Amino acid sequence: MGPLDGYLPYLLNRAGARIATAFSEEVRPLGATLQTxxxxxxxxxxDGRRMGDLSETTSIEVSTLTRLVDGMEKKALVARRRDAADARAVTLHATPAGRRLTQRLLPIAERYEAVSLRGFEAREAEALKVALRRLYANMDALEKPRRQRG
Amino acid sequence: MGPLDGYLPYLLNRAGARIATAFSEEVRPLGATLQTxxxxxxxxxxDGRRMGDLSETTSIEVSTLTRLVDGMEKKALVARRRDAADARAVTLHATPAGRRLTQRLLPIAERYEAVSLRGFEAREAEALKVALRRLYANMDALEKPRRQRG
DNA sequence: TCAATTTATTTGTAAATGCAAATAATTACA
DNA sequence: TGTAATTATTTGCATTTACAAATAAATTGA
Structure with missing residues (x-):
């Protein structure tokens, strides 16, 4: 076990990449990708999230998301609507076809959760999730300090 | 906190993506990228790992790695050598310039480890790493079963 | 009120990515 | 020993990605 095995970002990326790759392969026959x-x-x-909100939630960069959503719109999985409250914003909505695909993907996602956590006690799994949320939150410290609003 | 916050692959990707993005930005001024x-x-x-070994270690797909290494070779950070023992294989070696860059990146990487784990007790951090190694290993179960060799 | 600034999204463009096929070398075994 | 199968890497090519600039709308404050 070399130094890399003790390096957290390495372990994080490695586990995430492996799950992502396997999941991608599995959903491809359904015409889906990990990003969709x-x-x-x-x-x-x-439902009805804004593009910016979706970008933050999915960790997909906004300009990438724009083009991903273009494709999903062409496939009629989602529909864009201009936000009534703020005309700069666009909200995204799952269509019936989008919801059907989601229903097919959900059990696969659940299986990935189960397989990856196989052998974990419930409290170990929960501790892991808590730790991952803390990691994420800890990165606030390095974020480009944005001008305070308000 | 919606369902996503309880979904492990989501938490994993989100934490990994955030660290990756911040690290990328930080090393850009040094002429480096996360992948390099x-x-x-x-x-x-x-040193002297094969391409396939590097691909597995870095979670970078081999064909992507080939071209990444092309670029690093042009920058004289690494050098390819034909493996003496097996002429199909190529081994990769850090050059002096590559090692100098590594030395500049190491403290940044250490800082990311420290920041992301801020507030963790030593044993909590270790438990997290153990859990991430288990997650990775658990994915064996879903791997395309390759024909046994031997 | 209106000009300047900020915020939300999209577009331009070059680089990175990944699958599949091609190439090259080794190993297995008839 | 020589031919088929396997293994390691690279290349072809279409798609995805991300930075920066452009566009469009809302907000701020003089």
Whole structure:
């Protein structure tokens, strides 16, 4: 076990990449990709999100997301609407076809959760999730300090 | 906190992506990218690795790695050598310039480790790393079963 | 109120990515 | 020993990605 095995970002990337690659292969026959799943999952959690919100939630860069959504719109999985409250913003909505695809992807996603956590006690799994949320939050410290608003 | 916050692959990707993005920005002024760092770190751990080994270690797909290494070779950070023992294989070696860049990146990487784990007890951090190694290993179960050799 | 600034999204463009096919060398075994 | 199968890497090519600039709308404050 070399130094890399003790380096957290390495372990994080490695585990994430492996799950991502396997999941991608698995959903390809359904005409889906990992990125479309991320968008659909975010809309399943809350439909009508803005592009910027989706970008933050899915960790997909906004300009990439724009073109990804273009493709999903062409496939009629989602629909863009101009936000009524703020005409700069666009909200994204799952269509019936999008929801059907989501329903097919959900059990696959659940299986990945189960397989990856195989052998974990419930409290170990929960501790891991708590730790991952802390990691994420800790990165605030390095974020480009944005001008305070308000 | 919606369903996504309880979904492990989501938490994993989100934390990994955030660290990756911040690290990328930070090393850009040094003429480095996250991917070149991954290659250099793998060679720092063990020089003279094969392309396939590097691909597995860095989670960079082999054909992508080939072209990444092309670029690093042009920048004289690494050098390819035909493996003496097996002429199909290519081994990669850090050059003096590559090692100098590695030395400049190491403290940044250490800082990312420290910042991301801020507030973690030593044993919590270790438990997290153990868990991430288990996750990775658990994915064996879903791997395309390759024909047994031997 | 209106000009300047900020915010949300899209577009331009070059680089990175990944699958599949091609190339090259080794190994297995008839 | 020589031919088929396997393994390691690279190349072809279409897609994805991300930075920067452009566009469009809202907000701020003189």
């Amino acid at each position: 799943w991320r968008v659909l999952a975010a809309l399943h959690e809350r | 760092w991954r290659v250099l770190a793998a060679l720092h751990e063990r």
